[in-house]
Amino acid sequence: MNAAIEMLSSSSLQQLHNSSISPIYNTSTFRFFYRNLHRHSFSSNKGKVSYSSGTTPIASILSKTTTSMASEFKPQEARVPPAIPPPNPPITKFKIALCQLMVTTDKEINISHARQVIEDAAEKGAQLILLPEIWNSPYSNDCFPVYAEDIDAGGGGSPSTAMLSELSRSLKITIVGGSIPERSGDKVYNTCCVFGTDGKLKAKHRKIHLFDIDIPGKMTFKESKTLTAGETPTIVDTDVGRIGIGICYDIRFQELAAIYAARGAHLICYPGAFNMTTGPLHWELLQRARAADCQLYVATCSPARDTGSSYVAWGHSTLVGPFGEVLATTEHDETTVISEIDYSLIEQRRNESSISESTSGGSLSARRCSEIE
């Protein structure tokens, strides 16, 4: 297998308060300068990937004028690596189904019910099925370890994903399988599996950003009590386009979406179970923002609302287009939202208002900020 090695820089929002380091400067005005830190060249030859890299060591720059820096700056060379446009998808228009499932405490019932809903959606022409976060188990720290399955063991070790694999093959559909608790050694992850039309597991995304929240009197939940965080973004080529995966709280991290956009994603799927506090505050805002910023499709799928459960999901599974427009959504009851995706709109929107080409002087993201005066 050919391997393409890339250095991909991500943005710097995180750990704002996760640092014991004091502010390191108190000058009134900071100026950032950019420079060409690395040069890479790529060549592609009928699918064979080759790669060469000439790396310039990162060096400190002490300069109080931007003039010489600006004239040296070559935005085309400064990306590490250059972002790539989305590939031509295998299909331009297709139907997606967002299965907003009601989840019970009985795993077998959850699996057989999901099976039925997926079959119904495929019957209605859906070629991509998106399930909710934690659809085979109640959403609680007590349940995660009990309902967890060993996905890598397959078969009887993971009846939930075995069902998804079987259906994706028999119905010739792509399934982004929401998420289930995954047992791996002595750890439990919140994991999304993607199955191709051949029934094979194409990707496994472990929720990177665990949901720990404490709004006194409104909402307290600490996933980190029982779950381990994933460590890798997941982007996968399927028969219905290049898809990036995030799970619920992952949607708050714009840099994850930006990485997927830079790697040519057509669509980002976020299975998610926002709640009655964060749902009305941010659920629609965040999915529209990810779509509008990245000019791609965003699909979300929540469990249906069960007011009798300890964690009450917001619902409102939604499909958002590349202008940040809500294309299809629903309220909180169990339902399947079926809507059409048209990838040709991505290019159209980018031609109309290309965020990537807006800067005569080269875009900010094409650069490294290498100096603060």
Added chain:
Amino acid sequence: MNAAIEMLSSSSLQQLHNSSISPIYNTSTFRFFYRNLHRHSFSSNKGKVSYSSGTTPIASILSKTTTSMASEFKPQEARVPPAIPPPNPPITKFKIALCQLMVTTDKEINISHARQVIEDAAEKGAQLILLPEIWNSPYSNDCFPVYAEDIDAGGGGSPSTAMLSELSRSLKITIVGGSIPERSGDKVYNTCCVFGTDGKLKAKHRKIHLFDIDIPGKMTFKESKTLTAGETPTIVDTDVGRIGIGICYDIRFQELAAIYAARGAHLICYPGAFNMTTGPLHWELLQRARAADCQLYVATCSPARDTGSSYVAWGHSTLVGPFGEVLATTEHDETTVISEIDYSLIEQRRNESSISESTSGGSLSARRCSEIE
């Protein structure tokens, strides 16, 4: 002056379509691995900034297992540089005024009118004044070069900013002076000046991302016909907190806001003139997204709507709080929105739902994505 040199990585959204490079891989699943590429240590001693850096050359990694990588990963060391928390602001609660000015073709009238509106806002207790994008000139490529002023020359060379300087000193207020066309040599920039309570120019932000849009039948505008793009983010310490500056289209670039957040901003000010197409689509969405993602305040200020002008502004100047909530806004007529900012809410929101601390495994942004399988 002490200088702190930092390497600040920005995200990778840009130039999605600005590249002639073909997709460089066609493997079905990409895995990203993170590693500690650079180590930096900082120390702060009573305002004196010192800095040391031990740089590890970027190297290719060829590994198909994440196990060893994960155990080596130390998120606290991987940030380059570590994000810093906002400093304690000189003031916690204060009034901000968003002056949604009606702009005429007469520059002298525009200046004297702005003077009056600023004096009125200060009279009502506003300690921070935000003006609209291009408030001394009609918003058109024909006008930009004609109305442009040489800000660096000061005084008679720039009557618009001379007025702002005079008022900020006499009224003891901070002014984020919207923007005006700035002449510098043979170039014209779209420039925002920030004046401190002593009347001194504290920062000058030149719009980084020029607004070039072409939506057939709806909206066509190419700022790049006459304007030159700025090259540097601008963040400034004022008597009313640490403020990041963006102008209009800059708001679409989440990485600019992320840089400001990582550098400890309390507030981002975006003078902006969205239009009748992009205004209803994205104006509120983008400011709420920037505020919610970064958990800080966002203030915007538009010109009032003049349906007789060639470019019709959307209006709707708005203040957004650190949960992405609209705190104060208006319609499109000339008005001054006066509202209170309370910086203590920033810490409260981050304590409740700390995006920076959500990841047991270390946040995505703390890492470099260094390999794609």
